[in-house]
Amino acid sequence: MLWQPLNLTEVCPVNTQLSACSDFAFVYLNLLVRLFGDSRDRRIQQCRGEEGRIVEGLEKKREEYDFIVVGAGAAGCVVANRLSAVSKWKVLLLEAGMEQPDVTLVPSLSTALIGSNIDWAYTTEPDGKSCLARREQRCGWPRGKVMGGSSSINSMAYIRGNSLDYDTWADMGNEGWSYKDVLPYFKKSEKNLNIEGLNRKYHGVDGEQSISRFPYVDRPSIMMTDAFHERGLPIADYNGAYQMTTMQAQAVAQDGERVLPYFKKSEKNLNIEELSRKYHGVDGEQSVARFSYIDEPSYMLTDAFHERGLPIADYNGAFQLSTMQAQAVIAKDGQRVSTNNAFIQPIRYKRKNLTVKIKAEAFKILINKNKVAYGVKYIQDGQVYTAYAKKEVIVSAGVINSPKLLMLSGVGPKEHLSKLNITVKKDLAVGENLHDHVTFNGILIALPNRTSTRVSNEKIVQELYDYKKMKVKHGLLASNGPVNAIAFIKTDPDLPAPDIQYQVGHLFLDEYIREPEIYDGIYILPTPYYDGLLPRAMNLVPKSRGKLLLNPENPHGKPLIYANYLGDPADLIPIIKGVRFLLSLENTKAFKSLGAYFDRTPLKPCRDHPWGTDEYIVCLARAYTSSCYHPVGTCKMGPKSDKKAVVDPKLRVYGISRLRVIDSSIMPVVIRGNTHAPSIMIGERGVAFVIEEWLKKPQNCHH
Numbered sequence: 001m002l003w004q005p006l007n008l009t010e011v012c013p014v015n016t017q018l019s020a021c022s023d024f025a026f027v028y029l030n031l032l033v034r035l036f037g038d039s040r041d042r043r044i045q046q047c048r049g050e051e052g053r054i055v056e057g058l059e060k061k062r063e064e065y066d067f068i069v070v071g072a073g074a075a076g077c078v079v080a081n082r083l084s085a086v087s088k089w090k091v092l093l094l095e096a097g098m099e100q101p102d103v104t105l106v107p108s109l110s111t112a113l114i115g116s117n118i119d120w121a122y123t124t125e126p127d128g129k130s131c132l133a134r135r136e137q138r139c140g141w142p143r144g145k146v147m148g149g150s151s152s153i154n155s156m157a158y159i160r161g162n163s164l165d166y167d168t169w170a171d172m173g174n175e176g177w178s179y180k181d182v183l184p185y186f187k188k189s190e191k192n193l194n195i196e197g198l199n200r201k202y203h204g205v206d207g208e209q210s211i212s213r214f215p216y217v218d219r220p221s222i223m224m225t226d227a228f229h230e231r232g233l234p235i236a237d238y239n240g241a242y243q244m245t246t247m248q249a250q251a252v253a254q255d256g257e258r259v260l261p262y263f264k265k266s267e268k269n270l271n272i273e274e275l276s277r278k279y280h281g282v283d284g285e286q287s288v289a290r291f292s293y294i295d296e297p298s299y300m301l302t303d304a305f306h307e308r309g310l311p312i313a314d315y316n317g318a319f320q321l322s323t324m325q326a327q328a329v330i331a332k333d334g335q336r337v338s339t340n341n342a343f344i345q346p347i348r349y350k351r352k353n354l355t356v357k358i359k360a361e362a363f364k365i366l367i368n369k370n371k372v373a374y375g376v377k378y379i380q381d382g383q384v385y386t387a388y389a390k391k392e393v394i395v396s397a398g399v400i401n402s403p404k405l406l407m408l409s410g411v412g413p414k415e416h417l418s419k420l421n422i423t424v425k426k427d428l429a430v431g432e433n434l435h436d437h438v439t440f441n442g443i444l445i446a447l448p449n450r451t452s453t454r455v456s457n458e459k460i461v462q463e464l465y466d467y468k469k470m471k472v473k474h475g476l477l478a479s480n481g482p483v484n485a486i487a488f489i490k491t492d493p494d495l496p497a498p499d500i501q502y503q504v505g506h507l508f509l510d511e512y513i514r515e516p517e518i519y520d521g522i523y524i525l526p527t528p529y530y531d532g533l534l535p536r537a538m539n540l541v542p543k544s545r546g547k548l549l550l551n552p553e554n555p556h557g558k559p560l561i562y563a564n565y566l567g568d569p570a571d572l573i574p575i576i577k578g579v580r581f582l583l584s585l586e587n588t589k590a591f592k593s594l595g596a597y598f599d600r601t602p603l604k605p606c607r608d609h610p611w612g613t614d615e616y617i618v619c620l621a622r623a624y625t626s627s628c629y630h631p632v633g634t635c636k637m638g639p640k641s642d643k644k645a646v647v648d649p650k651l652r653v654y655g656i657s658r659l660r661v662i663d664s665s666i667m668p669v670v671i672r673g674n675t676h677a678p679s680i681m682i683g684e685r686g687v688a689f690v691i692e693e694w695l696k697k698p699q700n701c702h703h
């Protein structure tokens with residue numbers, strides 16, 4: 001099956017002037033299908049003569065495994081990898097979506113994946129308080145339906161959150177989840193390819209998941225981090241503007257009196273500092289980089305300086321209050337590394353004990369009268385199959401589908417399930433505690449022609465062909481626009497950790513101002529071409545909680561998502577303060593040197609309020625509310641005393657044995673950052689509990 005893009009005929013109104021709905025857009029999407037619609041796995045299977053032989057269930061013999069993992073997403077791929085490393089265990093990995101198409105590997109096409117046939121394309125229910133200017137007052141909630149799950153369609157930023165987040169989980173009674181406990185599991189799967197990799201206290205280099213920076217970062221993106229930096233957020237580079245910091249020095253670098261242009265002229269900077277072109281050169285003769293090995297005592301020194309108050313600006317390390325071009329899940333060849341690429345592809349055709357089934361959607365977990373899970377019913381190519389698990393069923397279907405599958409199997413709120421005539425196996429608060437980092441669209445930065453990165457349609461087509469031919473991908477299409485220009489701030493100095501994160505989108509400014517509602521649903525063109533920036537202040541500590549219910553009209557269809565964004569008005573406070581800080585960037589040298597400014601045209605639904613006032617910000621927040629794509633919490637982890645807990649700290653579903661949930665849905669409270677890296681960590685941490693338990697058990701012990 002080929003990748004099928006968003007159906008423009010369905011989403012583009014007849015009279016729209018948007019480039020994303022133009023005749024060119026149709027030609028462009030067809031070209032993407034032609035160049036990148038196929039998948040590596042399909043080609044491998046074709047070579048091996050295996051293509052089309054996916055319907056193993058037809059063989060009529062009893063499908064029996066030790067473990068069944070439902071969902072090949074960020075966490076599920078890690079779980080299946082680690083379990084199948086134990087060669088005596090037979091593992092089944094069920095994935096509802098298709099093989100991962102090549103288009104997912106192109107970083108700059110990340111937003112073109114939304115609404116395509118590898119997106120579950122969920123939407124929230126209208127609530128009269130948020131998403132008010134969205135179509136039918138519903139906010140879009142994309143989720144990956146493909147090998148790799150959302151890790152195959154996300155924006156690729158690799159950010160872990162704050163140590164306080166995990167210590168809070170532990171303080172809530174979740175033993176084994178403090179920062180000290182989880183750090184080794186972050187490091188385990190990490191293969192850090194940048195300077196951060198040298199800091200072994202926080203980073204791993206021997207894991208499966210490549211972490212690096214994009215091979216290309218454009219000027220407006222650097223402008224954003226430079227502007228945050230001017231406003232006081234450190235970039236840890238004492239050859240740059242901010243000297244009050246500590247870090248392992250680059251070699252051959254000098255400090256002191258610098259005659260900047262001459263320093264830059266001969267410099268060929270090979271590390272992260274190269275991204276700050278204001279201070280560093282990359283085209284010179286003199287290579288400047290860090291040593292590939294740094295000894296422990298050297299780290300002791302920088303760590304000691306750090307302890308005495310000097311920041312190290314690696315927000316995956318000790319110090320989160322900073323700005324930086326984020327690391328991403330990308331390899332040295334300039335392509336996305338989803339968890340499918342990292343954890344499944346390398347073992348899929350080698351480990352005989354691992355069976356992967358695609359387009360296989362689980363719809364019921366089999367639970368016997370003793371409340372023991374023993375298998376899964378799934379549908380593949382229109383046929384129903386049963387797979388049996390001798391040891392455990394592990395649900396890794398993500399924040400929407402994990403609670404849905406549990407509820408369809410009789411595990412969930414008694415009252416809700418009874419109304420749907422589903423036999424209740426265990427009354428639990430499944431689907432509750434739903435929350436997300438809320439943000440909104442509509443604060444817009446204009447770039448003048450000289451710094452806009454917009455190009456002609458012909459140029460886009462040419463770049464796509466050129467990119468396809470490159471062996472090691474580089475250039476604009478190997479980057480992801482401004483999204484990785486990230487900063488964290490505290491809106492109140494007394495807070496223990498950041499409460500706002502900035503992330504920056506891209507757009508064509510005039511088109512956005514004219515038709516924001518339609519524009520926001522169709523980001524199909526490559527991310528590095530734009531003449532406007534869409535900076536967003538994300539509330540990292542939302543108080544509002546929503547819930548998810550099965551759809552009474554069709555429990556097997558899309559669940560009802562009550563996001564309850566801004567349900568607690570206190571959630572607006574950090575957002576307002578965050579936008580205020582953002583607006584102050586306009587006076588920075590970074591903005592001025594690129595001629596960037598905030599466009600002050602009020603957007604239609606908020607025209608009654610003067611642009612930039614608190615009332616205007618609140619109006620935008622309620623009209624153009626947006627998900628940061630970080631919903632979590634629907635199968636909450638907690639101690640037995642927690643009435644809302646669905647799984648215990650070892651991720652076992654309360655009241656049902658041999659059933660676990662291992663994915664982002666278990667987060668009791670969302671972390672202060674993006675949720676992909678934490679989901680991989682949850683996979684590692686969770687499966688370690690499983691392996692520990694079953695390797696300890698005597699052979700043939702069934703309880």
Ligand SMILES: Cc1cc2nc3c(=O)[nH]c(=O)nc-3n(C[C@H](O)[C@H](O)[C@H](O)COP(=O)(O)OP(=O)(O)OC[C@H]3O[C@@H](n4cnc5c(N)ncnc54)[C@H](O)[C@@H]3O)c2cc1C
Pocket residue numbers: 070071072073074075076094095096097114141142143144145146147148149150151153154155156157158159360361362363396397398399401402405628629630663664665674675676677679
């Ligand atoms: C558009 C987008 C952009 C994002 N950007 C970022 C970012 O830049 N950085 C970041 O850190 N995070 C980002 N995220 C969030 C991050 O990707 C998710 O938090 C993370 O992938 C969640 O992992 P998971 O394992 O819980 O679920 P998922 O990765 O969503 O995996 C769930 C898997 O289960 C499968 N499945 C579901 N139901 C069934 C069923 N019944 N039977 C079989 N299979 C099933 C799904 O198809 C999917 O493959 C983004 C998310 C999206 C959608």
